[in-house]
Amino acid sequence: MVAKSGKVWKYGKDVNTDVILPGRYLDSYEPDYLASHAMEDLDKEFSKGVKPGDIVVSDTNFGCGSSREQAASCLRYCGVQAVVSKSFARLFYRNAINQGIAVIESPECVDALNHGDEIEFNLQGGTIKNITTGQEMTFRPLPPFVMEIINSGGLVEHLKKKLG
Amino acid sequence: MGYTIAEKILMRASGSDHVEPGEIVNARVDIAMSHDNAALVSKVFKEIGVEKVWDADRIIIPIDHRVPANNIKTAEGHKKIREFAKSQDIKHFYDVREGVCHQIMPEFGHVVPGELIAGTDSHTTTYGAFGAFSTGIGATEMAAVWATGELWLKIPETFRIKLTGDLNDRVFSKDIILHICGQLTAEGANYKAIEYFGPAVDKMSVGARMTITNMSMEMGAKAAIIAPDQKVYDYLHDRTDKEYNVVTPDPDAKYAKELEIDVSQIGPKVACPHSVDNVKDVAEVAGTKVHQAVLGSCTNGRIEDLEAGARMLDGKEIHPDVRLIVAPASRQVYLEAMEEGILQRFVKAGGMVINPGCGPCLGAHEGILAAGENCIASTNRNFQGRMGSTEAGIYLASPATVIASAVKGEIADPRRESSW
Numbered sequence: 001m002v003a004k005s006g007k008v009w010k011y012g013k014d015v016n017t018d019v020i021l022p023g024r025y026l027d028s029y030e031p032d033y034l035a036s037h038a039m040e041d042l043d044k045e046f047s048k049g050v051k052p053g054d055i056v057v058s059d060t061n062f063g064c065g066s067s068r069e070q071a072a073s074c075l076r077y078c079g080v081q082a083v084v085s086k087s088f089a090r091l092f093y094r095n096a097i098n099q100g101i102a103v104i105e106s107p108e109c110v111d112a113l114n115h116g117d118e119i120e121f122n123l124q125g126g127t128i129k130n131i132t133t134g135q136e137m138t139f140r141p142l143p144p145f146v147m148e149i150i151n152s153g154g155l156v157e158h159l160k161k162k163l164g
Numbered sequence: 165m166g167y168t169i170a171e172k173i174l175m176r177a178s179g180s181d182h183v184e185p186g187e188i189v190n191a192r193v194d195i196a197m198s199h200d201n202a203a204l205v206s207k208v209f210k211e212i213g214v215e216k217v218w219d220a221d222r223i224i225i226p227i228d229h230r231v232p233a234n235n236i237k238t239a240e241g242h243k244k245i246r247e248f249a250k251s252q253d254i255k256h257f258y259d260v261r262e263g264v265c266h267q268i269m270p271e272f273g274h275v276v277p278g279e280l281i282a283g284t285d286s287h288t289t290t291y292g293a294f295g296a297f298s299t300g301i302g303a304t305e306m307a308a309v310w311a312t313g314e315l316w317l318k319i320p321e322t323f324r325i326k327l328t329g330d331l332n333d334r335v336f337s338k339d340i341i342l343h344i345c346g347q348l349t350a351e352g353a354n355y356k357a358i359e360y361f362g363p364a365v366d367k368m369s370v371g372a373r374m375t376i377t378n379m380s381m382e383m384g385a386k387a388a389i390i391a392p393d394q395k396v397y398d399y400l401h402d403r404t405d406k407e408y409n410v411v412t413p414d415p416d417a418k419y420a421k422e423l424e425i426d427v428s429q430i431g432p433k434v435a436c437p438h439s440v441d442n443v444k445d446v447a448e449v450a451g452t453k454v455h456q457a458v459l460g461s462c463t464n465g466r467i468e469d470l471e472a473g474a475r476m477l478d479g480k481e482i483h484p485d486v487r488l489i490v491a492p493a494s495r496q497v498y499l500e501a502m503e504e505g506i507l508q509r510f511v512k513a514g515g516m517v518i519n520p521g522c523g524p525c526l527g528a529h530e531g532i533l534a535a536g537e538n539c540i541a542s543t544n545r546n547f548q549g550r551m552g553s554t555e556a557g558i559y560l561a562s563p564a565t566v567i568a569s570a571v572k573g574e575i576a577d578p579r580r581e582s583s584w
């Protein structure tokens with residue numbers, strides 16, 4: 001797979017599931033509805049400006065809080081291809097993988113990325129190129145079975161392949 | 165080589181004869197619980213294309229989060245769940261009347277020691293109070309469990325926390341777990357299992373232990389487990405005739421961290437906005453104006469919590485500027501509180517008793533906050549915007565502190581208020 005380009009949306013630590021997708025919007029699973037409220041309680045500009053291929057970058061403990069999968073799926077519906085964080089809360093981590101979003105744990109990458117930077121993200125190769133600063137970073141590849149799920153486009157697609 | 169409780173349960177569930185932290189296993193799930201999000205789970209389940217669930221008797225579905233339905237979208241979701249449960253012959257389906265999933269799961273005998281329980285709710289960790297390995301998973305994963313009965317899990321490292329000493333007057337297990345959250349921080353136990361043990365745990369009621377395992381999730385814990393004892397066996401006796409295997413840790417089990425806390429050193433605590441680890445002694449925040457008070461939730465909505473709250477009333481009235489919302493955790497708790505005259509005392513004092521369920525805990529309805537308002541709650545999460553406006557503040561505390569504050573109109577030290 002070739003590198004996909006996008007923009008960086010960078011946030012601080014402990015970005016919790018309630019600000020990624022507030023509980024008041026858990027009443028529907030419509031992709032457009034969820035996408036339009038993504039990150040609403042943290043950054044009202046996000047859902048308006050985010051484009052397919054963009055990545056979300058954060059300090060430690062991204063996605064802490066509830067098990068709500070919509071916190072991951074709303075990002076997927078916005079076209080976010082990866083979340084890069086210094087660390088993740090475990091439920092978000094699992095949910096993101098199951099939604100086919102790459103979750104990259106890398107303090108070095110986080111420190112080298114600024115809000116609004118243009119990037120090129122290559123999951124297979126394990127690299128992020130910061131076009132804005134010219135810096136190129138590598139990260140540890142995800143375990144093979146996780147890559148399988150992400151490459152299938154999420155757990156449902158993966159299971160369909162496996163069971164079908 | 166010795167194993168922790170978590171390792172032993174996952175070893176059994178995955179059919180392995182040896183596991184190590186970090187290893188990924190495919191485990192067979194004993195019990196799978198989903199609440200209102202069963203609507204989403206069933207949608208994904210259909211997408212997978214399997215016709216029948218792997219084992220209808222191992223799937224439990226309580227509807228509890230927005231009950232009765234707060235809007236049309238919710239009502240449609242609930243309807244879908246009812247239809248799905250019927251079509252799949254899921255007999256352990258509990259409709260909107262029964263109460264919060266984490267309370268009714270044990271009440272109806274679905275939780276026993278030694279089992280692997282997965283739930284599409286983060287506070288599924290609660291059932292560790294009965295010696296089970298129980299953990300939250302996402303809806304898509306649950307759909308996979310419904311289809312296959314299996315779940316991939318990483319074997320977590322285990323922390324061991326020993327609780328010693330006697331609880332002080334008007335100090336509760338809630339204060340202890342708030343203290344621990346403050347010490348370990350909101351990500352301090354991320355991906356870890358926690359085992360609690362020690363004389364102070366032995367002395368706690370099963371309900372008080374559930375408060376601890378429930379809130380361990382707020383530190384990121386994957387599971388929080390207490391080895392069962394006679395109190396647990398007594399609790400289970402009238403509720404299930406299921407056979408179970410009690411799992412205890414090996415004496416030479418390996419722990420990633422060991423802590424000891426003397427609970428007699430701990431007073432009433434409050435987690436201040438907007439993070440569970442922003443924990444202060446009640447004295448530091450006493451005097452903060454309160455507009456709403458919530459007594460309920462899977463953390464502290466049990467009969468002993470309502471009793472503790474009612475005792476704090478001590479014949480006094482709720483402050484006129486405070487809206488007190490009491491939400492018993494389940495129909496059984498509600499009935500018991502009714503029979504004991506506790507609900508009457510709250511209503512007489514000016515409180516509102518609402519139906520059993522999650523109520524205002526997740527900010528969907530039944531007590532939404534406006535900008536600039538503060539709420540003191542016996543719940544488990546104070547994220548910004550959780551109960552309404554992002555400019556409202558949520559303070560987490562014990563039932564006694566909640567009611568003392570509701571009476572005073574400001575955050576109050578339960579040791580200084582009322583005479584009991």
Ligand code: SF4
Pocket residue numbers: 229264265266285287461462463521522525526543544
């Ligand atoms: S009471 Fe609150 S924390 Fe408990 S299950 Fe319901 S929403 Fe979640």
